[in-house]
Amino acid sequence: MRLHTIASSLRELRKKYGITPHATDQPEEMIELRPRYFVNSTVWGVRTVECWCKRSRRNVKAEELWQDGIYILDEGDTSIDVRFDYFLDGTQRTTPIGNIYLRLNSFQSIPVHLGQIGVVLLKREHRKLIRELECQKLLFEVAGDFAKSVGTRPELKDDILEQVDRWLGDTITPVDTSFRIKRLEKNEKGNYAESELVSLDGIKYPRLPDDELWNWCSDPSKFRSQARRWTTRYRDLAEQDMYDKALALCEKSVRVGEEYGFVVKDGPLTHVRGGLEKSALGVIKSFGTIFLDQHKMDKVLALIEGYRSPVVTLRRPQGNPEEEDLTKMKSRGHNLLTWYVKIRERGRHDPTWGLLRLELHADAIPCGGHSGRWSEIDSLIIDEISRKILEERAPTSAPDPRWHNLLYPIHCCEEFLKARAVPHLTAKHLVGEY
Amino acid sequence: MAHYFGRICGIERMPCTVNEFNFWIARGSHDKVEVGYIVTAEGDENDEKVFGLVTGIKFYTDAGSVLVDFLSHDFGDPRSHPPTDRQEILIATVSVIGSSKHGARPMTSGKVRLSTPKEIGQAYGMDRIDKKVFCGVVANGPDPDNWAPAFVDEKFLLGPEGAHLNISGASGLATKTSAAVFLLSSVLSAARKHRRKYAVVAFNVKGGDLLRLQNGGEDNKYTQSELLELLKNCSNDETRKMVELANECGIDLTFGKDHLKMFAPAKANDIKQPNSLVKEGIKPFYWSLQDVLQVDAPVRLIDLFASEDLDDKAWGVLARIEELLEENGPWADGSIVTFQQLIHRLATKQSKGFWDPHHQATVSKVTRHIRISCEGILRGLFAYDEEMGKDIKIENIGANELWIVDIEAINDRAKRLVFQNITSRLADLMEKESIRPVEDRRLHGIVVFVDELNKFAPSRGGGNTKMKSQIIELAARGRSLGIILFGAEQFASKIDREILGNASSHLLGRTEIVELTDKAYGWLPKDLRFIVGNLEKGRLLLRHATYGQPIFIKFPQPLHTFSTSSIDNLLNADLKARQQTLPTDEKELVFAYLKDALKGTRKVDPRKIYNDIKDIRKLGISAEHFGNWYRCWVTKMKFYGTGSNERKAINFVIAHFNKPH
Structure with a gap:
């Protein structure tokens, strides 16, 4: 469906529901201040597993390896073939496009948002990137059930989201933000009637109480962040779907200990489900979540170019950081391996300059993430992966401000998705001028 | 099916206008477009076509600055290959030639491809020309079929x-x-x-x-x-x-x-011969004194001299000479019909009082100039001692x-x-x-x-x-x-x-x-x-x-203008191409014919054949050369070389020996 068709339908909706368009000259609030999470290492099972010392060619205590970091720019083992064949990244946008006044004689309103999700998988062949898979989705986000429930304007009795589904169902997904983003816990099951629950990907989410949403009316940023979180939820789903497809493509490209054809994912593997993770490599360039103790983190920040940290295990927490407190998430399931690599000299920059954290499934290396079985070959594989990541620093992603640790193919994923997205300005005008 | 290799793109800094548009060139099609090609842009939503001439092609990468690209190549190592090639793009600028529908507005969006021969005609209005004059071939693209x-x-x-x-x-x-x-x-x-x-x-x-x-x-x-x-x-x-x-x-x-x-x-020393590099088929022409004296002559006597050679007084003398020689003039007695006679008369009669008020010295100067021109510089074009000229009858x-x-x-x-x-x-x-x-x-x-x-x-x-x-x-x-x-x-x-x-x-x-x-x-x-x-x-x-x-x-x-070597190259290329496609049995057939034709003529001297067959001699080859060919044919049963003359020669030999003697 073309944008002008969407616009014309949205304008019909505007007439029907009296959506007041958002002022189009309002600056976009894109800055999201994220708190730093300090995760207790015991919660996520953080433990150093690497114990092979290249210098002394024997197993040593993990603490010894933390002293100086591990140099990776030596000759390496040429029998290990590491390739990065696929690159996966996703983006999202949530744009306020209008407001719906709930009552005829008051100014309480709820905002309408247009959410955009884009996920792409790029394939690298002969040093050229080509699009392998792509998913684009538009979301119409409004607290529809709340409006229907408390709105006194007669037109609000007709469900707006149903209307969206009828008119634009094949293009836009209606999302009711009256529902809580946190899933229904077992102990809450009796508290909600079936009509007060919404299901997404098999998970049920309960309806927020009207009182709370009334309070949000006086603080519209709450609706904004609610819409944004629902967009993230949908993005996670789309990303997960793409990730599963990517892993299926890579299924046969891994021979543990010898050959690795990875899907490189922007961000942690931590939040992702899937059964073939050994062909996935998570590349994390932000350091919002810290799970190493201060002493080790100091060592990480002091790494110099061409060095990496020893490998630690990280049990993948099950859950969604959008739903719950990350620090309280329980760690379950398979182990992940993670380590830091310094790909650029820090110079006079921030200590995180040129620093990357990599995540790998523990089963991807012969020892399976058990420190007792760690041997030289495991260290060589980790070195080879780190070395290949280091090679990816060229070409640079400049002029992106994060170019120092943004891998160029991931940058291309972002640019591709950015180019495909409906610009904020256009999105704001979809329901017409004020 | 049309091969689209680009798409129109207009941005704020590089908008499409009525007379110009830009398009990016698809990956893998970089060699399909060159400056000077004629392209067609097709609208997405209508059948409108815009035709244009590619006037420039620019290349970009996503590197923000040269320094970024320099750094990306391992701090300036031209041989280094980063694991991923940069995103690069070729943007072509096109000057609009015309469109399928008349309209003074820029092309908004559309796919771009090479124009077909029909569209080239449409773009340049050639299809609307009533009386066409073929002036060449538009080599639009590498494929001659699209020319x-x-x-x-x-x-x-x-x-x-x-x-x-x-x-x-x-x-x-x-x-x-x-x-x-x-x-x-x-x-x-x-x-x-x-x-x-x-x-x-x-x-x-x-x-x-x-x-x-x-x-x-x-x-x-x-x-x-x-x-x-x-x-x-x-x-x-x-x-x-x-x-x-x-x-x-x-x-x-x-x-x-x-x-x-x-x-x-004509040549200066032999007016029967043309003064030309090529002698064959060229007719000589020359003019005489009579040709420059006629009132309506395209070249008059005074035209024979460069204006900077003569001053006003000299022009006066020349005008006087023309007066004297014109019909019913004092010198129109038939005694002066050649430049030689004129010069002679000028040299001998100058003291006889014809020249007032001209000075003797001026007359002498003019005489000298006429002599220099007709006896020297212009001799051949002007016959010095011929009464009648031999003109080009251009009117015919x-x-x-x-x-x-x-x-x-x-x-x-x-x-x-x-x-x-x-x-x-x-x-x-x-x-x-x-x-x-x-x-x-x-x-x-x-x-x-x-x-x-x-x-x-x-x-x-x-x-x-x-x-x-x-x-x-x-x-x-x-x-x-x-x-x-x-x-x-x-x-x-x-x-x-x-x-x-x-x-x-x-x-x-x-x-x-x-x-x-x-x-x-x-x-x-x-x-x-x-x-x-x-x-x-x-x-x-x-x-x-x-x-x-x-x-x-x-x-x-x-x-x-074809040189012999270029003709030979054409022939050889042609022969090679044909030999590649020629079935082996067809080549063998020629030698089977030869064998058949030469039956009962064993040990014939190739020089005799050369002398007997006029057509072979006409090919411009020597007897020795032919001898080499002939020996190769009859002993090895194959051609000596790849030239077309050899093929002609073998046919002449077969035809000659097939004649009833």
Whole structure:
């Protein structure tokens, strides 16, 4: 469906529901201040597993390896073939496009948002990137059930989201933000009637109480962040779907200990489900979540170019950081391996300059993430992966401000998705001028 | 199915306008587009098409600065290959030529592909031309199947709407003369087709190119028909396609002897011989004193002298001489009919009182000048001691005829006199023709081709002003009279602006960049200048009055310019191509025939066969050479080499021995 068709339908909706368009000259609030999470290492099972010392060619205590970091720019083992064949990244946008006044004689309103999700998988062949898979989705986000429930304007009795589904169902997904983003816990099951629950990907989410949403009316940023979180939820789903497809493509490209054809994912593997993770490599360039103790983190920040940290295990927490407190998430399931690599000299920059954290499934290396079985070959594989990541620093992603640790193919994923997205300005005008 | 290689893109800094649009070139199609190609943009939502000429191509990567790219290559190592190639893009700029629907608005979005031959015709309005003159081939893309014929409008090339053609370009590289020869044959063919009567007068001012027009190759080893047949069937796709297109458009690339006449001034020491590089088929011409004394003579006695040689007093004496010699004049007694007699009379009678008020010294000076001119500089063109001249009967030129006047071997002053004489008479001829009803005219127009035009009509100073003004007059008024000037020169900037401005068609071959910065090339888009500065031989840029944009064309090489080696190359390539496709048994068949033919003729001396078969000798090969071939055939049962002559020779041998003796 073309944008002008969407616009014309949205304008019909505007007439029907009296959506007041958002002022189009309002600056976009894109800055999201994220708190730093300090995760207790015991919660996520953080433990150093690497114990092979290249210098002394024997197993040593993990603490010894933390002293100086591990140099990776030596000759390496040429029998290990590491390739990065696929690159996966996703983006999202949530744009306020209008407001719906709930009552005829008051100014309480709820905002309408247009959410955009884009996920792409790029394939690298002969040093050229080509699009392998792509998913684009538009979301119409409004607290529809709340409006229907408390709105006194007669037109609000007709469900707006149903209307969206009828008119634009094949293009836009209606999302009711009256529902809580946190899933229904077992102990809450009796508290909600079936009509007060919404299901997404098999998970049920309960309806927020009207009182709370009334309070949000006086603080519209709450609706904004609610819409944004629902967009993230949908993005996670789309990303997960793409990730599963990517892993299926890579299924046969891994021979543990010898050959690795990875899907490189922007961000942690931590939040992702899937059964073939050994062909996935998570590349994390932000350091919002810290799970190493201060002493080790100091060592990480002091790494110099061409060095990496020893490998630690990280049990993948099950859950969604959008739903719950990350620090309280329980760690379950398979182990992940993670380590830091310094790909650029820090110079006079921030200590995180040129620093990357990599995540790998523990089963991807012969020892399976058990420190007792760690041997030289495991260290060589980790070195080879780190070395290949280091090679990816060229070409640079400049002029992106994060170019120092943004891998160029991931940058291309972002640019591709950015180019495909409906610009904020256009999105704001979809329901017409004020 | 059309191959789309790009898409229109307009951004704030580089918007699409009514006369220009940009498109990016798809990955993998970078080699499909070049500057000078004609492309078609198709709208996504309607069937509107916009045609344009690619005038520039730019290359970008997503590197924010050169430094970024430098750093990305391992701090400036040109051999380093990062694991991922940068995102790179080629953006082509296109000057709009026209569109399928008339509308003054820019193309908004659409896919871009190479224009088809039909669309090229549509873009340049060639499909709307009533009387087309084939002027070359638009080599749009590497595939000759996509090449299109280029046409100019006869009304704008030969009048009456517009007229004249100017060809400029670097010597030796721009193939100006070859282009002119091709266009002359095209004009004559078109005239025949359109039932119009046109003739051509060409002045040969350098080399012998125009004098060998009827030759088949430089060495004239083949007839033009044979050579043309070879080109039509040769394995070189480009050559074949050009000849094919010319043939389809009804162009006769051969010059028959019946329609070709060549003249040259007589030799100074032997007026029966032409003063020319080529002797065969060239008729000498010369003028006598009688020819310059007639009142309406195109070249008068006073024209024989350069204006800077004589002062006013001397002009007075010359005028007096003309008075004395004119009909019923004191000297019109029949005793002075040659320049020799005139000089003699001037030398002996000067004290007899004819000269008042002229001074003796002036008379002596004029006498000396006449002697220098007629006995020296202009001797040959002017017969010194002949009573009657032998003129070119230019008034007799017929429709479809090409007359060549070779003025290469004579000096500049003589060249100008010949040019002045002939063009004046042509103007008179056409003036008389123009007052007759169109259908009764013997000629509708005459094309005058002048090479090295800058010599006759320079842009500033120099040159004979009378001559220059005559050419300017020709350029300005010739159109209405039916005299069309085809001029060629190295530098258009060195030609008088009026002549250049009056030409409705311009052909531009490879030209120095410095020259291209002159105002004379103001019509040339800036981006195309570089291309024109590096044009390959045989490729020209054509601007025509009815075209929205200039167009790059190629043209079939004139048959007389093929060198022997290039013909041999064509033959060999052709033979190789045929041998590749020739079934083995067919080759074997030739030797089976030979074996059969030679039955009972064992140990025949090849020299005897050579002497017996005239056709083999005609091939121009030696007896020894033939002997080598023959021995190879009968002993090894295979060809000695790959030449076509050998194939002809074996056929002659088979035919000879198959004859009943």
